[in-house]
Amino acid sequence: MKEIRSFVKSASLSELEKAKQLIDTAIEKYTQQQEAKKEVLDLLKEKGLTLEDLQDVATTDKRTKVKPKYRIEFNGEIVEWTGRGKRPKAFQGVDLTKHLA
Incomplete structure (x- = not known):
């Protein structure tokens, strides 16, 4: 004003x-x-x-929800990852075959 x-x-x-x-x-x-x-x-x-x-x-999202493929405990929390996109810190340097969900 x-x-x-x-x-x-x-x-x-x-x-x-x-x-x-x-x-x-x-x-x-x-x-x-x-x-x-x-x-x-x-x-x-x-x-x-x-x-x-x-x-x-x-707001209906036509994309399908992807189930987590990997699961790991990191700093006391369960971290899940679908295997798509950037690899989370919890999965850096980890053998993924040992953490299949």
Whole structure:
């Protein structure tokens, strides 16, 4: 807000008019977005859905979960690794055949 006050004090008339135009455009866009949100929420209520219903569809992960292939105890914790990606520190310099899960 300080920046805006400072700008208003030092700006020329043409700069102020341009800033007003930008602010008016931003307000109009914000208003349109709020109206669109209300329309969508009303439609959801009409159809008997909630926002959570939509999120479940969007967040479903189609990748399959890979079971751990290796298991080792490291610093008092059980560390599991699928064998994919970078080898964890717990498995550095270890014979993997001895730690099959």
